[in-house]
Amino acid sequence: MLERIEADYLIETPGDTEKAADVMAGEQSSGTFAPIPGETVELKARSAARVEALELLEEVASPSLPGSIAAPGSACRRARVTLSWPLDNIGTDLIGLMATVSGNLFELKQFSGLRILDIRLPEAFAAAYDGPKFGISGTRSLAGVDAGPLIGTIIKPSVGLSAAETAAAVAELLEAGIDFIKDDELQADGWYCPFDERVKAVMQVIRSHSQGTGRKAMFAFNVTGEVDQMRRRHDLVLAEGGTCVMVSLNSVGLSGLLGLTRHSQLPIHGHRNGWGYLSRAPMLGWSYIAWQKFWRLAGVDHMHCNGLSNKFAEPDESVIASARECLTPMFDSKPCMAMPVFSSGQTVHQAQDTYQALGSADLIHAAGGGIMAHPGGPAAGVAGLRQAWDAAMAGIPAGDYALGHPELAAALKAFQK
Amino acid sequence: MLERIEADYLIETPGDTEKAADVMAGEQSSGTFAPIPGETVELKARSAARVEALELLEEVASPSLPGSIAAPGSACRRARVTLSWPLDNIGTDLIGLMATVSGNLFELKQFSGLRILDIRLPEAFAAAYDGPKFGISGTRSLAGVDAGPLIGTIIKPSVGLSAAETAAAVAELLEAGIDFIKDDELQADGWYCPFDERVKAVMQVIRSHSQGTGRKAMFAFNVTGEVDQMRRRHDLVLAEGGTCVMVSLNSVGLSGLLGLTRHSQLPIHGHRNGWGYLSRAPMLGWSYIAWQKFWRLAGVDHMHCNGLSNKFAEPDESVIASARECLTPMFDSKPCMAMPVFSSGQTVHQAQDTYQALGSADLIHAAGGGIMAHPGGPAAGVAGLRQAWDAAMAGIPAGDYALGHPELAAALKAFQK
Numbered sequence: 001m002l003e004r005i006e007a008d009y010l011i012e013t014p015g016d017t018e019k020a021a022d023v024m025a026g027e028q029s030s031g032t033f034a035p036i037p038g039e040t041v042e043l044k045a046r047s048a049a050r051v052e053a054l055e056l057l058e059e060v061a062s063p064s065l066p067g068s069i070a071a072p073g074s075a076c077r078r079a080r081v082t083l084s085w086p087l088d089n090i091g092t093d094l095i096g097l098m099a100t101v102s103g104n105l106f107e108l109k110q111f112s113g114l115r116i117l118d119i120r121l122p123e124a125f126a127a128a129y130d131g132p133k134f135g136i137s138g139t140r141s142l143a144g145v146d147a148g149p150l151i152g153t154i155i156k157p158s159v160g161l162s163a164a165e166t167a168a169a170v171a172e173l174l175e176a177g178i179d180f181i182k183d184d185e186l187q188a189d190g191w192y193c194p195f196d197e198r199v200k201a202v203m204q205v206i207r208s209h210s211q212g213t214g215r216k217a218m219f220a221f222n223v224t225g226e227v228d229q230m231r232r233r234h235d236l237v238l239a240e241g242g243t244c245v246m247v248s249l250n251s252v253g254l255s256g257l258l259g260l261t262r263h264s265q266l267p268i269h270g271h272r273n274g275w276g277y278l279s280r281a282p283m284l285g286w287s288y289i290a291w292q293k294f295w296r297l298a299g300v301d302h303m304h305c306n307g308l309s310n311k312f313a314e315p316d317e318s319v320i321a322s323a324r325e326c327l328t329p330m331f332d333s334k335p336c337m338a339m340p341v342f343s344s345g346q347t348v349h350q351a352q353d354t355y356q357a358l359g360s361a362d363l364i365h366a367a368g369g370g371i372m373a374h375p376g377g378p379a380a381g382v383a384g385l386r387q388a389w390d391a392a393m394a395g396i397p398a399g400d401y402a403l404g405h406p407e408l409a410a411a412l413k414a415f416q417k
Numbered sequence: 418m419l420e421r422i423e424a425d426y427l428i429e430t431p432g433d434t435e436k437a438a439d440v441m442a443g444e445q446s447s448g449t450f451a452p453i454p455g456e457t458v459e460l461k462a463r464s465a466a467r468v469e470a471l472e473l474l475e476e477v478a479s480p481s482l483p484g485s486i487a488a489p490g491s492a493c494r495r496a497r498v499t500l501s502w503p504l505d506n507i508g509t510d511l512i513g514l515m516a517t518v519s520g521n522l523f524e525l526k527q528f529s530g531l532r533i534l535d536i537r538l539p540e541a542f543a544a545a546y547d548g549p550k551f552g553i554s555g556t557r558s559l560a561g562v563d564a565g566p567l568i569g570t571i572i573k574p575s576v577g578l579s580a581a582e583t584a585a586a587v588a589e590l591l592e593a594g595i596d597f598i599k600d601d602e603l604q605a606d607g608w609y610c611p612f613d614e615r616v617k618a619v620m621q622v623i624r625s626h627s628q629g630t631g632r633k634a635m636f637a638f639n640v641t642g643e644v645d646q647m648r649r650r651h652d653l654v655l656a657e658g659g660t661c662v663m664v665s666l667n668s669v670g671l672s673g674l675l676g677l678t679r680h681s682q683l684p685i686h687g688h689r690n691g692w693g694y695l696s697r698a699p700m701l702g703w704s705y706i707a708w709q710k711f712w713r714l715a716g717v718d719h720m721h722c723n724g725l726s727n728k729f730a731e732p733d734e735s736v737i738a739s740a741r742e743c744l745t746p747m748f749d750s751k752p753c754m755a756m757p758v759f760s761s762g763q764t765v766h767q768a769q770d771t772y773q774a775l776g777s778a779d780l781i782h783a784a785g786g787g788i789m790a791h792p793g794g795p796a797a798g799v800a801g802l803r804q805a806w807d808a809a810m811a812g813i814p815a816g817d818y819a820l821g822h823p824e825l826a827a828a829l830k831a832f833q834k
Contacts, residue, residue, distance in 0.1 A: 028603065030574040037789070038586065039574045046609065047577030065697050067730025088608045089576050095642050096605035098668035099690050103602060106693025107729035114693075157447040157456045159506050160464030169455065185520060186445065188513035191505045192463065225512050227644050227676040251515035253670005259644040273516050276523025276531075280482050281698035312524035313484025372454070 004084040006052065006120040007101040007290070012113030012283055014063065014070030017054060017079040020110045025049035025083055028103055047089055053082040063112030064283035070112045078113070092128035094297060095254050097121075106284060113283025116290045123331055125297060131336035132301040134267040136362045139301060139339050142243040142267065144215035145179050148389050151382055152180030152366035154343070159186045163193055167201035174209040174217055176371070176378035177386075180364055183222035185248050185273045195221070195233055203240035220246035220269035220302075227259030234264055243267065244302075249295055250274035261299030269341070270300035280313060288322040296326070296336040302364060303338045308353050309417075310344035320357040327360055339364055346370050347415035348408060351388035352398055361393055375414050376407060384411035421501040423469065423537040424518040424707070429530030429700055431480065431487030434471060434496040437527045442466035442500055445520055464506055470499040480529030481700035487529045495530070509545035511714060512671050514538075523701060530700025533707045540748055542714060548753035549718040551684040553779045556718060556756050559660040559684065561632035562596050565806050568799055569597030569783035571760070576603045580610055584618035591626040591634055593788070593795035594803075597781055600639035602665050602690045612638070612650055620657035637663035637686035637719075644676030651681055660684065661719075666712055667691035678716030686758070687717035697730060705739040713743070713753040719781060720755045725770050726834075727761035737774040744777055756781055763787050764832035765825060768805035769815055778810055792831050793824060801828035 013020040029049040030039055057078040063070040070076055083101075090096040097119075106114050134142065143150055155161070155169055173181055189195040199221055210216035223233040223245045230252070234245050246269040247257060261268060278286045292303055305322040306314050323342070329335035340363045342354060347370035355361060367385060374381030384407035391401035391408070402409035430437040446466040447456055474495040480487040487493055500518075507513040514536075523531050551559065560567055572578070572586055590598055606612040616638055627633040640650040640662045647669070651662050663686040664674060678685060695703045709720055722739040723731050740759070746752035757780045759771060764787035772778060784802060791798030801824035808818035808825070819826035 029576055038578060038582065043574060043577040047574070065730070066699060067697065067732070089603070090605050090607045093605050093607075093642065095665075095668050095673075096603075096607075099602045099605075099641070099665050102667075102694065103690045104693065104729065106691070106697055107731065108693075109728060109730050111730075157460060157464070159446055160460040161455060165455065185516045186506070186513075188507050188510050188516075190507045190510075190513075224516070224672075225510065226672050226679070228679075230672070248512075248516050250519075251512050251670070252672035253668070253674070255641075255643055255647070255669035255673025255676065256512075256671065259672065259676055262643070262645075273520040274523070276521065276525075277519065277702040278694060280484065280523055281701050282483060284698050284701075285694040311526060312521065313482070313526050313528075314524065315484070 002120055002122045004086055005097065005100065005122065006082055006084045008117040009081045009083070010078065010113070010115045010117055010283070011081055011111055012060065012064055012076045012078045013111050014068060014074055014076045015110060017056060017077055021051045021054050021081045023108060023110050024081065024105055025051050027105060027108060028083065028100060029085065029089070047086060050084045051081065052084045055080040065112050067109065068112035069109050076112050080117070087122050087124060092125045094125065094129060094294060098254065098294070115283060115285055115287060117287045118289050119293055123333060126331035126334040129297045130261065130299050131297055131334050132299060132338050133264065134301045135337050136339050139218070139267050143179050143218040147361065148386070148393060149361050149363045149365040150179040150218070151385050152182065152364045153178055153371050154182050154184055154366060154368050155187065156184065156368050156372070158184035159190070161193060163197035163201040166193065166198055167205045170202050170219070171205045171209070172378055174205065177382045178217055180218045180220070180366070182220035182246055182269060182366070185222060185271045187222055188224060196236060199236055199240055199242065203242055207241050216243060218243045220244040222246045222248070223260070224248045224251055227256055230260045231263045234260065234266060238265055244269055246271055248273050249300070254294060254298060257295065257298050257300070264299070267301035268299055269302040270295055270304060272304040276313070288318070289325050292322070292325060293330060296330060296338045300338055302341050305340040305342060307342040307344045307346045308350045312344055323358055323363065327362060341366060348384050348388035348398065348411040349415060349417045351385065352392040355389065355392035361389065365389070370415060373414070374407070375410050380407040380410060383407040419537055419539045421503055422514065422517065422539065423499055423501045425534040426498045426500070427495065427530070427532045427534055427700070428498055428528055429477065429481055429493045429495045430528050431485060431491055431493045432527060434473060434494055438468045438471050438498045440525060440527045441498065441522055442468050444522060444525060445500065445517060446502065446506070464503060467501045468498065469501045472497040482529050484526065485529035486526050493529050497534070504539050504541060509542045511542065511546060511711060515671065515711070532700060532702055532704060534704045535706050536710055540750060543748035543751040546714045547678060547716050548714055548751050549716060549755050550681065551718045552754050553756050556635070556684050560596050560635040564778065565803070565810060566778050566780045566782040567596040567635070568802050569599065569781045570595055570788050571599050571601055571783060571785050572604065573601065573785050573789070575601035576607070578610060580614035580618040583610065583615055584622045587619050587636070588622045588626070589795055591622065593799045595634055595799055597635045597637070597783070599637035599663055599686060599783070602639060602641070602688045604639055605641060613653060616653055616657055616659065620659055624658050633660060635661045637661040639663045639665070640677070641665045641668050644673055647677040648680045651677065651683060655682055661686050663688055665690050666717070667695070671711060671715060674712065674717070675715050681716070684718035685716055686719040687712055687721060689721040693730070705735070706742050709739070709742060710747060713747060713755045717755055719758050722757040722759060724759040724761045724763045725767045729761055740775055740780065744779060758783060765801050765805035765815065765828040766832060766834045768802065769809040772806065772809035778806060782806070787832060790831070791824070792827050797824040797827060800824040
């Protein structure tokens with residue numbers, strides 16, 4: 001059983017890699033340029049970070065980031081480094097962990113590149129946090145979807161609709177047979193579409209529709225805001241019979257999120273907007289593998305992972321690695337599994353590849369244009385997407401399955417691969 | 418008077434810059450790949466983001482970031498773009514503003530680089546938030562420092578000292594005449610040095626010392642944690658007669674911070690650890706100019722800005738631009754001025770350059786080794802640093818001033834420039 005906190009990094013340095021790893025460990029546990037009187041042998045034994053592993057990787061012709069001690073155009077060496085810390089330094093404090101594993105590391109002159117790849121936490125952390133309260137089974141149960149992905153969509157246009165117009169859009173989507181709908185992350189509590197009004201108008205439509213079908217579509221209302229606001233908004237959603245709230249994780253931060261999850265009785269849909277600034281430079285920032293562990297342990301039930309063939313800069317293998325990680329247990333005593341959310345430019349064409357790469361349909365597959373722009377209308381859009389997944393899960397090529405399923409056939413033709 | 422929200426970006430694109438700017442505006446106000454039925458002319462007029470300005474900059478030989486539509490090695494064009502949004506989209510919601518000005522922009526394939534440079538907010542935002550409750554004058558008054566910088570330091574070793582050992586270190590610093598002390602950001606509420614014990618032990622020393630001198634040094638206790646924890650810790654600091662609390666801004670996030678500032682009766686010392694991952698890639702992420710406005714409006718009184726000749730990757734001109742911005746009013750009705758904090762490898766050698774570049778001594782100048790490693794001991798360290806500032810503010814070269822001031826003379830000699 002792990003007794004120390006561990007973190008893996010990809011580093012790049014013009015100097016000696018072992019010395020650079022020692023600088024990392026020093027910066028994250030004692031940290032000044034002059035020797036300190038109080039820094040005794042006992043104190044170091046008790047509190048110092050340790051370099052647990054160092055694997056040399058390739059040499060590169062020039063530094064990836066400016067500001068290091070490397071002269072421009074001089075060669076740098078990459079390595080994979082594992083550091084560890086005694087649990088006593090911070091206890092099971094997930095927020096304190098941020099400064100410990102990340103902190104000032106990214107700015108150190110010794111590095112022309114530094115990226116955090118993964119973290120591993122002692123089991124004691126599992127007891128200190130709830131993790132996702134609903135996760136996969138809780139989400140399936142609330143949405144009434146036993147197998148296959150939840151077919152989802154995002155209200156568009158993202159902003160500009162009134163509460164009544166939003167409710168009308170929801171009514172159309174419910175008629176189309178949708179499982180899951182979310183606010184766009186740009187839709188908050190603006191004067192033209194106030195949160196309370198939107199919740200009431202949308203939930204009236206959802207409640208009334210569910211009386212006919214016996215199944216209640218899940219709507220993720222964007223509660224992103226101050227902690228007190230999020231709690232109040234959550235309570236309104238709950239009172240109106242809603243089954244999900246959405247949060248922009250990077251906007252609220254870890255303390256903000258915990259302020260909601262400590263209170264919440266609904267699944268938390270975690271939107272990662274802003275993820276690009278944390279991750280897009282290959283030799284800087286965060287890998288999703290490390291980042292998502294904070295949020296899952298803090299209680300997020302659904303984690304955005306982008307989608308295959310997306311409109312963004314992320315390659316497909318990164319998308320799949322992210323989603324797979326959300327479905328990988330974090331602790332023996334508390335797996336903290338979160339439902340991955342696939343979105344961005346999604347159509348019937350991604351179902352088979354997604355299922356094959358992930359080996360699971362425990363996910364939300366959200367499509368905007370891929371549903372609304374179906375030539376047969378939204379109902380055909382939802383049906384076609386569901387058929388694409390039925391085919392994928394049955395191991396039948398979509399083209400073959402489309403012969404007996406006209407909505408899928410039309411979608412395969414209408415949307416570009 | 419500004420009626421719309423504005424943001425400036427540095428972009429880099431292999432394609433047409435005007436088209437790329439339109440994609441940004443679309444992504445941040447309607448956002449899907451297929452035309453949407455509800456996206457009427459009225460809705461667009463009401464809610465769409467607008468491209469307000471576009472200034473072409475240099476061409477670069479190859480894309481700065483991977484994942485764009487640019488082929489590797491193909492030329493890209495940089496530009497400075499200003500977008501604007503109607504206030505009605507989000508109201509005066511500072512947290513919602515994060516998704517609006519940042520959101521998914523950094524991931525768009527159209528861009529091989531995208532960095533947010535600045536934001537400008539309508540005056541209505543000033544009424545919705547407190548801003549710094551103490552700022553410069555409040556901090557000076559609590560610390561009993563009328564003019565010149567607050568001479569500060571950080572408890573080192575960062576972690577590993579017990580509460581009693583921390584208090585003993587504080588006693589030594591008080592004897593040395595220090596104005597300001599802070600916890601290291603790695604020091605939270607670990608089992609070896611629990612927060613409550615540390616506050617009680619340290620404040621006993623500070624209270625008792627202030628009875629002799631009539632002046633109470635300011636100690637920034639690291640309250641970083643969940644919102645309820647931060648409030649409780651703040652209350653303890655206040656009850657014990659403490660005058661400052663510290664928060665790791667990137668660890669708690671904007672909602673987390675507001676959870677504290679809505680409650681706080683003490684100056685908030687804002688630590689920016691993690692800043693490197695937001696800023697170090699030149700064509701990605703955040704400029705400090707844009708980023709710090711969120712935190713100041715949310716109530717941070719002291720903003721970390723790094724220091725001249727620091728041990729990190731940041732160049733001096735960026736440090737000075739950051740500090741100058743903290744001293745620049747945000748709104749006519751609410752200037753939100755925060756005290757810049759200079760730290761990292763600081764000694765007497767940076768006083769003159771800092772004062773000349775900034776044109777102000779409204780700052781905290783924090784030195785670790787630059788005080789503790791003075792050959793005459795910490796008291797001489799503090800005295801030397803204060804003398805260096807006296808010289809700078811009087812326009813006397815440090816070398817000349819050192820003739821009558823032995824602590825400064827010893828420091829100039831002991832520390833490398």
